[in-house]
Structure formats: C-alpha cells, structure tokens
Amino acid sequence: MIDLLSYGAFFLSVALSYAIICLGLNVQWGQTGLFNVGIAGFVAIGAYVSALLTTPETVDHLGGFGLPIMAGWLGAxxxxxxxxxxxxxxxxxxxxxYLAIATFGAAVAIHLCILNLQSVTSGPFGIGFIPRPFANLADRPLAFSLANFALLAAVVLALYLALEHLARSPWGRVLRAIREDEPAALALGKSAVRFRLQAFALGGAIMGLAGATQAHFIGYIAPDNYQPILTFQVWAMLIVGGSGNNRGAILGAVVVWGIWALSGSAVASLFPAEQQARAASLQIVMIGLALCAILLWRPRGILGEARIMSRHVLRRSPPATPLPSTPSET
Structure with missing residues (x-):
C-alpha cells in the first residue's frame, strides 16, 4: 500500500511538472495564437540555469553557485x-x-549549445547531483514523494490563479481580441506586436520554471531530455485538455502523461530489452491512436475553451422591462 501511494505521488508530481509547461503554452497558443514548437529548448534553458545556480561548486567541476532552490527557480x-x-x-x-519553423530552429540551436558548451553544461554527460527539495526525507520514500507532490501542487495552483486573473484582466482580453480579430484590435489602438511579445515572454518564463522544477525533482539533466518529443508531448496535453482553458491544460497533462506511462509499461512488457527502439515507436503509435479517440469524442478537448467575461459585465441579463400596454390590451 505504501509503495502504491508513493508511486501515485510520484506519477502526479511528474504530471504536474508537465502541467506547468502546458500553462505556459496555453498563454502563448490558447490565449494569443502563437504557434510555438520550440518548447523543448525553453524548458532546457530553465533546467540548466537552475541547475547551475544551485549545484555546489565542487560537483561535476561546473563551478555552480550553490544558491537555494527557490533562487534557482526564480533565476530560471x-x-x-x-x-x-x-x-x-x-x-x-x-x-x-513561419513562426513554428523559427521557434523550432531556436530550440535546435539551444540544444546544440547545451551539447557543445561542455565547460558550462558538461555536454552530453549532463549535470548530476542537482539539489532536491526535501532531501532530508529521501530515506522515507512516501514522505519524500508526498512532500514533492504538495510543493508542485502549490506551484501549479499559484500559477493557475495568477493566469486566471490575467485572462480576465484587460491585458488578457486584448490578447484574445488580437487572436480573434487583429484588424479590429489595431483599430482600437492596441499594438499587436507588443502584446504578442509580452505573452510569448511570459509563456517562456513559465516553461523555464517548469524545466527547473523537473530538474530538481529528478536530480539529473542531460541534453537527451530535451528532444523534440517533449514538444509533441506538451502540445498533445494542451489539445487533449482544451486549448484556451487553464484547467484543461492541467487536466490534459495528467491524462496524456497517464497514457504515456501506461503505454510505455505495456509495450516494455511485450518487447525484450534489445528491441527497445521498436517498442518506443509502437508506444508513439499507441499514444497517437489514444489521442485520436479522445479528439473524436471531444473535438475541442476534454474541457474546451472557457468563455471569459470581465468582472464589470453582468453574468446574467437584467430583467426585461415590461412594454407599456396598448389601448387594445386595457
């Protein structure tokens, strides 16, 4: 029972780390319509920056700063x-x-920098011994897993509340106006480029925070962790949960990560170790079929985009004023 609870907390912790990435992508795509396929590169920046800021100087000979974990997350x-x-x-x-091609190229450039700047990133060997939250509980797996889950849940909740507030603010309404009808927004004096750039940077910052949380949760990072398959996973999570909906982004992360983990276990049991490449390909096929089934059932995602209204707009129409009676009715 304890092992099952520990695994459940671990599973949800990983899913919530992906949920943070989905929330960042939802700001860029769901709210603003920016087609970013460089997610893996932005997550990698956050992971490596936090690792370098918090790893002690003597570990891996990288010359880290040994700062607290929260400082690493903020820096990331x-x-x-x-x-x-x-x-x-x-x-x-x-x-x-065209934006998709440009962001993909940026992600490839970031990956190559991480792979080749060995004096900073340790190259293909990665960075190990990254400080982990609640390391004093490492000898008690259940307590350690639950503590990490609680921390990630608090981060996701804080981000969700902040992003919901932004979505209902004038800033969020401008983003949706630009996404839906840019000429009309421009006619009202809104700078589409400025607002898009703000949303793009905010979404990237959230992805960097997600990379930092994953790095400290696992304790080890390497360039292979940030391949294009990560971008595919996050996009699948957002689409399944419901683009434009922050709750959908979180739910989609949990659902797709569950499908990914279960399909991986099922495929691994069918193929021997020497056929892992074939097993990985079959896993992607199984995930694709599961995603198609979900989207056939819910084309706009499980939750779909929520209609956001300003707090200054009445959610219920005021009672209709009765028309004055005519002489024929009296």
Missing part, C-alpha cells in the same frame, strides 16, 4: 523569459507556420 524563470523575449523580438512578426 527570469533567464528563460529574457531569452524568449529576445527570440520573440526577432520572430514575433512571423505568422503561423
């Missing part, structure tokens, strides 16, 4: 937000598929 979000802002300043005027 700021650094990734700044990097995303710079990339967005060059690419944000591109449309749809």
């Amino acid at each position: 979000a700021l650094a990734t937000g700044f990097a995303t802002f710079l990339i967005g300043a060059l690419t944000i005027r591109l449309r749809a598929d």
Whole structure:
C-alpha cells in the first residue's frame, strides 16, 4: 500500500511538472495564437540555469553557485523569459507556420549549445547531483514523494490563479481580441506586436520554471531530455485538455502523461530489452491512436475553451422591462 501511494505521488508530481509547461503554452497558443514548437529548448534553458545556480561548486567541476532552490527557480524563470523575449523580438512578426519553423530552429540551436558548451553544461554527460527539495526525507520514500507532490501542487495552483486573473484582466482580453480579430484590435489602438511579445515572454518564463522544477525533482539533466518529443508531448496535453482553458491544460497533462506511462509499461512488457527502439515507436503509435479517440469524442478537448467575461459585465441579463400596454390590451 505504501509503495502504491508513493508511486501515485510520484506519477502526479511528474504530471504536474508537465502541467506547468502546458500553462505556459496555453498563454502563448490558447490565449494569443502563437504557434510555438520550440518548447523543448525553453524548458532546457530553465533546467540548466537552475541547475547551475544551485549545484555546489565542487560537483561535476561546473563551478555552480550553490544558491537555494527557490533562487534557482526564480533565476530560471527570469533567464528563460529574457531569452524568449529576445527570440520573440526577432520572430514575433512571423505568422503561423513561419513562426513554428523559427521557434523550432531556436530550440535546435539551444540544444546544440547545451551539447557543445561542455565547460558550462558538461555536454552530453549532463549535470548530476542537482539539489532536491526535501532531501532530508529521501530515506522515507512516501514522505519524500508526498512532500514533492504538495510543493508542485502549490506551484501549479499559484500559477493557475495568477493566469486566471490575467485572462480576465484587460491585458488578457486584448490578447484574445488580437487572436480573434487583429484588424479590429489595431483599430482600437492596441499594438499587436507588443502584446504578442509580452505573452510569448511570459509563456517562456513559465516553461523555464517548469524545466527547473523537473530538474530538481529528478536530480539529473542531460541534453537527451530535451528532444523534440517533449514538444509533441506538451502540445498533445494542451489539445487533449482544451486549448484556451487553464484547467484543461492541467487536466490534459495528467491524462496524456497517464497514457504515456501506461503505454510505455505495456509495450516494455511485450518487447525484450534489445528491441527497445521498436517498442518506443509502437508506444508513439499507441499514444497517437489514444489521442485520436479522445479528439473524436471531444473535438475541442476534454474541457474546451472557457468563455471569459470581465468582472464589470453582468453574468446574467437584467430583467426585461415590461412594454407599456396598448389601448387594445386595457
């Protein structure tokens, strides 16, 4: 029973770390319509920045700063937000598929930098011994797993409440106006480029925070962790949960991660160790079929986009004023 609870907490912790990435993508795509396929690169920036800030100087000979974990998380979000802002300043005027190509190219460039800057990132060997929250509970697996789950749940809840507030604010309404009808928003004096760039940087900062939480939860990172398959996973999570809906982003992360984990276990049991490449391919096929089934059932995602109204707009129509009676009715 204890092992089952420990695994359940571990499973949900991993799913919530993906939920943070989905919330960042939802700001970019769900709220603003920015087609970002460079997610893996932005997550990698956050992971490596936090690892370098918090890893002791003597570990892996990387010259880390040994800062507290929370300082690493904050630094990861700021650094990734700044990097995303710079990339967005060059690419944000591109449309749809052109922006997708540009962000994918940025992710590839980031991956190559991580792989080749061995004096900073340790190259293909990765960074180990990353400080983990609640390390004093490591000898008690259940308590350790529950503590990490509670921490990640608190981070997801805080982000959810903040993003819901932003979505209902004038800033969030401008983003949706630009997404739905850019000429009308421009006619009202709104700068589409400026608002898109803000949303792009905010989403990137959230993805960087997610990378930092994953790095400290696992305790080890390497370039292979940030392959394009990560981008596919996050997009699948957002689409399944419901693009434009923060609750859908969280639910989609849990559902798709569950499908991913269960299909991986099922495929691994069918193939011997020497056929793992074939097993990985079959796993992707199984996930694709599961996603198709979900989207055939709910084309807009499990929850779909929620209609957001300003707090200044009445949610219920006022009672209709009765028309004055005519002489024929008296």
